[in-house]
Amino acid sequence: MACMNEEGQWIVLMGLLVAVGLFFLALIINQSALVGQTTAEGVLEFPKNDIRDLRSAIFDYTKGFGNVDNISSRSVQDDITMISLERKNAVVSFTVGEKMDVSGRWLHPVQIHYNNGVTEYDETAYH
């Protein structure tokens, strides 16, 4: 050790720092592939568009039928429930209540239940 030339130690130090820096950059790239995949999986798994579409279909139903209970309204309800179960693997049920005063506006309370085994969604909306 005694005879070692100690000049240029900073070069060695910089080399070490650069190596450590490269390391972290590589780690970030390594994680980014995983992040994109898990995010996309999460988005695909969550039935955002299904729920939105179901809500708008139920609001269309409410606009057409209100809370009347007759053969036509019951068959449209059954259409939505049964096609959801058969084609979308989702258990859906909804009820439309009597019009009530909501801050001065007369609206139907609409209860929506949705469950596709992974995502459960319940809502009471006023339409």
Next chain:
Amino acid sequence: MVNDRGQIYTMEGVAAGLIMLLTAYIVISTTSIYTPGDTHIPDMQLEQLGSDVLAMMDTPDTNGGESRLIELVRGGTGTGDALRDEFLAGCKMRSGGPDDDLRAQVYLSYRTSGGSVKMIPLSSTDPEFTGRENTVRVTRWVQLQTRPTTGMPGDMALRPQAVLVEVLLWRA
């Protein structure tokens, strides 16, 4: 006696070796092989695109009017191809050149007068469709006042009803 000169070189060598090994490990594990099961990201984008286009087609031009989607569904199998073409035109609308690789097929799910759920194709079958494509399915509810007079199967009930438009969308 063992000469202890040059120990710092040994330590440096060991440190450098460790750094090289770790770097090689990280670099190699960064590379991922793209397998057919790994298509989540493009699938997600395609599904979102299709849902957006269906929502756009389901929006009436004027308040209280009828949307283009309902109009085309009411035409049944007669306007199924038009429905598919307009849907694809909506999907391909983007800046730059058109996206010619997209294909779609439209189906309709309805309830028969007996009460069971059935599905029929609305658009004509794509000649290159093999059934093994990596497709996504986007759907939209449509409410009809009654059974349309033409283009619909005879076992569809004659009453106001909700039907489900299903679009299979894939990249050829």
